[in-house]
Amino acid sequence: MARENSKSLRADAQRSAIAILEAAERVLSIDSAATLERIAEAAGVSRTTIHRRYSNRDALLASLAQNAHQLLTEAIASARPQSAPPLVALHQATANILIVKAKWPYSLGLDLSPDLREQVHEHVYRPCETVFRRAQETGHIRANVDLTWARLVYFALLKAAVVTHLDTHDSDATGQEGTFDAATADQTAALIIDTLFTGIGPT
Structure with a gap:
């Protein structure tokens, strides 16, 4: 059960990462100065999630x-x-x-x-x-x-x-x-x- 939960968490993290990148591509194509918070909103993830993954815009x-x-x-x-x-x-x-x-x-x-x-x-x-x-x-x-x-x-x-x-x-x-x-x-x-x-x- 623990192994299944671990796989599920990894899959969720992977989906979240892909969602952030796809949202960043869309948002930044329109406004290259868009903030991480705006990208997080477009990706449907929390601000905490995107800041935990990327310390700043350059990292993203x-x-x-x-x-x-x-x-x-x-x-x-x-x-x-x-x-x-x-x-x-x-x-x-x-x-x-x-x-x-x-x-x-x-x-x-x-x-x-x-x-x-x-x-x-x-x-x-x-x-x-x-x-x-x-x-x-x-x-x-x-x-x-x-x-x-x-x-x-x-x-x-x-x-x-x-x-x-x-x-x-x-x-x-x-x-x-x-x-x-x-x-x-x-x-x-x-x-x-x-x-x-x-x-x-x-x-």
């Missing part, structure tokens, strides 16, 4: 950035960039990234600590480099294409897709309307990959 912001980039890391890793066929991996990673970026735009725009910046390079940018290199090795990208430039174009297309989607899908009070569902993310990923590899001219 650091947690937001860490959480968002961890989700981005998991989204990319699940696409198996080192083992799946490169275009399959790129498509799946793109769809996954769109979902994360559309849900956590404020968090992903926060300044990164040196340690987190290094993690992002290792777990976000390096897998992208791997996929593009593998795509070139398998002939999906011409041998004379500069892969650094190709990745920059890809990142620009990703950003444009997220910004366009958020601009045309205003979030409701829950902050969920502006996010990508799986089907829309998949369609948008296909458009990004098609634009990147075939351009906009006639085939």
